Amino acid sequence: MINWTLFKQEIKNNYRLTIIFVFILILYTAIIIAMYDPQFASSLEQMSQSMPEIFAAFGMANISTNLTEFLINYLYGFLYLIFPIVFIILVTNNLIVKYVDKGSMSYLLATPNKRSKIIANQAMVALFLSFIIIIFLTLFCIIIGEILFPGDMDIKGLILVNIGLFGLWTFIASLSFLSACVFNESRKSIGISVGIIIYSILVQMLSQFNDKLDFLKYLTPLSLFNSLEILKGDMKYILLFILLYLVSVGFYFIGIKVFKRKDLSL
Amino acid sequence: MDIIKINNITKDYGGGRGIFDVSFCVKKGEIMGFLGPNGAGKTTTIRHLLGLINPQNGTATIKDMDCFKSADIISKYLAYLPGEISFFDNMSGNEFINFIAKMKGIVDMKYVDLYKDKFELDANISIKKMSKGMKQKLALVVALMQDAEIMILDEPTSGLDPLMQNRFVEIVLELKKRGKTILMSSHIFEEIEKTCDRVVIIKNGKVVAVENVDKLKHNKEINYEIEFESEEICKVFIKENPDLNAKIRNKIVTISYSNDINTLLKILLKYSIKDLNVYQKSLEELFMHFYGGEQK
Numbered sequence: 278m279i280n281w282t283l284f285k286q287e288i289k290n291n292y293r294l295t296i297i298f299v300f301i302l303i304l305y306t307a308i309i310i311a312m313y314d315p316q317f318a319s320s321l322e323q324m325s326q327s328m329p330e331i332f333a334a335f336g337m338a339n340i341s342t343n344l345t346e347f348l349i350n351y352l353y354g355f356l357y358l359i360f361p362i363v364f365i366i367l368v369t370n371n372l373i374v375k376y377v378d379k380g381s382m383s384y385l386l387a388t389p390n391k392r393s394k395i396i397a398n399q400a401m402v403a404l405f406l407s408f409i410i411i412i413f414l415t416l417f418c419i420i421i422g423e424i425l426f427p428g429d430m431d432i433k434g435l436i437l438v439n440i441g442l443f444g445l446w447t448f449i450a451s452l453s454f455l456s457a458c459v460f461n462e463s464r465k466s467i468g469i470s471v472g473i474i475i476y477s478i479l480v481q482m483l484s485q486f487n488d489k490l491d492f493l494k495y496l497t498p499l500s501l502f503n504s505l506e507i508l509k510g511d512m513k514y515i516l517l518f519i520l521l522y523l524v525s526v527g528f529y530f531i532g533i534k535v536f537k538r539k540d541l542s543l
Numbered sequence: 544m545d546i547i548k549i550n551n552i553t554k555d556y557g558g559g560r561g562i563f564d565v566s567f568c569v570k571k572g573e574i575m576g577f578l579g580p581n582g583a584g585k586t587t588t589i590r591h592l593l594g595l596i597n598p599q600n601g602t603a604t605i606k607d608m609d610c611f612k613s614a615d616i617i618s619k620y621l622a623y624l625p626g627e628i629s630f631f632d633n634m635s636g637n638e639f640i641n642f643i644a645k646m647k648g649i650v651d652m653k654y655v656d657l658y659k660d661k662f663e664l665d666a667n668i669s670i671k672k673m674s675k676g677m678k679q680k681l682a683l684v685v686a687l688m689q690d691a692e693i694m695i696l697d698e699p700t701s702g703l704d705p706l707m708q709n710r711f712v713e714i715v716l717e718l719k720k721r722g723k724t725i726l727m728s729s730h731i732f733e734e735i736e737k738t739c740d741r742v743v744i745i746k747n748g749k750v751v752a753v754e755n756v757d758k759l760k761h762n763k764e765i766n767y768e769i770e771f772e773s774e775e776i777c778k779v780f781i782k783e784n785p786d787l788n789a790k791i792r793n794k795i796v797t798i799s800y801s802n803d804i805n806t807l808l809k810i811l812l813k814y815s816i817k818d819l820n821v822y823q824k825s826l827e828e829l830f831m832h833f834y835g836g837e838q839k
Contacts (some may be wrong), residue, residue: 279648281648282642282645283646286631286642290631379629380625380627380629381629381630381631383593383595383623383625384630384631384643384685385624385646386593386594386595386614387593387618387621387646387647388615388618388643388646388647388648389615389618389619389648390615390617391615391645392614392615432690464647489735538597540595540597541590541595541596542590542595542596543590543595543625
């Protein structure tokens with residue numbers, strides 16, 4: 278499934294981009310942790326009470342009682358979703374779409390490796406780099422949280438939620454992978470995956486905006502990850518994020534199958 | 544023994560594009576030229592051999608293995624030079640060579656140095672900064688470094704200067720001595736003439752002919768453009784030499800002639816000439832002249 282020569286080369290090609298995204302996300306996380314201060318939290322709370330719909334749309338509807346909940350409220354609904362999505366799309370573009378579109382894929386396929394191995398390798402690189410990001414984020418949250426507000430963090434809960442969050446990222450990665458495997462032109466493969474993702478985000482926002490629109494959550498895959506319920510340890514929501522992992526495996530499987538058989542005009 | 548076998552391959556892209564019922568074989572140790580105008584289906588045929596596309600009909604095999612299903616095994620014996628070159632442009636030339644060598648499992652790097660020297664390639668600079676000719680040299684080094692027993696070269700000398708084109712011909716002749724099997728497409732007559740044993744000619748997606756190069760050499764026609772001193776002389780010339788099939792345009796007479804040049808020069812000496820130009824017909828022109836009749 279992995280060709281180490283190619284794997285290492287791709288890490289080399291994409292590590293700068295990964296560092297930039299780790300940096301951006303850590304910066305935002307630092308800002309949010311710094312904002313965790315009983316007084317400031319209450320002023321944010323007042324703000325959220327004055328315009329509950331807007332806050333709800335960005336997934337910040339709940340009043341937090343500890344640092345973990347506070348982070349989940351202000352990071353997991355939007356920032357931890359949007360930036361990783363952009364990262365995953367850029368990386369998938371670098372790893373697959375560009376090669377197929379420009380024709381350099383022919384060099385990779387002219388080596389004694391099965392197509393399925395080459396393409397699976399590229400998928401693993403994207404997942405590995407996303408995994409690096411979530412490891413950095415988790416460690417950063419725990420370390421900075423413990424330094425600034427010792428004992429105020431539900432570390433086990435945070436790790437569990439992050440496992441769920443990574444399920445969501447994996448799902449997005451598998452979706453853009455599938456799209457990259459099916460379509461030969463970058464215009465199409467990026468367009469379709471970005472389209473589906475934007476649709477999912479908008480529907481998710483609408484469903485949180487208003488109780489009457491709550492049914493919309495059944496129309497977006499993003500609602501399979503509910504960070505606050507996972508933090509509470511609700512088994513149903515843990516099973517839902519496991520479902521995200523399973524669907525992702527399915528997408529990867531289909532993507533590899535399609536890529537193995539298709540005509541490549543390289 | 545036939546190493547490369549293409550049997551009745553059809554790939555119809557609609558609107559007359561694609562290849563239709565293409566068949567030919569390349570024997571072990573043979574250098575086969577692959578000719579045809581742009582858009583004739585050369586690249587589509589080559590893609591089948593590389594296992595990049597599935598034929599709708601027919602089979603393509605290399606060493607009796609199916610080109611699509613066994614592409615990974617075939618690639619151990621096969622080196623490929625793409626017609627349109629696109630690398631991993633964030634690498635330097637040397638990084639790219641080492642990367643592909645590792646991917647291909649090439650341990651012995653002696654051919655890398657040999658061909659880098661022969662093509663006078665400085666591969667130490669970033670691919671982004673390379674000129675078209677340098678990129679072509681890099682692609683050639685990468686294709687040749689494997690020293691594979693079978694090679695498929697798609698327009699190997701495009702973008703190279705005449706000196707390097709000659710050097711390439713020398714290399715192919717040397718590979719031929721060592722018994723390599725090569726299928727190469729080209730637009731340059733000299734290259735094909737000097738290196739190939741046979742040629743396969745494709746037009747509008749169909750094989751028009753598979754022919755020995757020797758036979759074609761004999762039929763080599765050359766265009767002569769002769770400018771006479773005056774229109775009178777011009778007219779006299781045409782009148783006195785009806786068998787030359789001369790065409791006249793603004794005092795300039797064009798003749799296609801394949802016989803001994805001395806005979807022609809002796810005839811021309813009788814007239815007062817201002818200028819004489821000799822054009823070798825392009826390969827496609829040449830071949831289409833012979834086989835075009837059946838097509839129309």
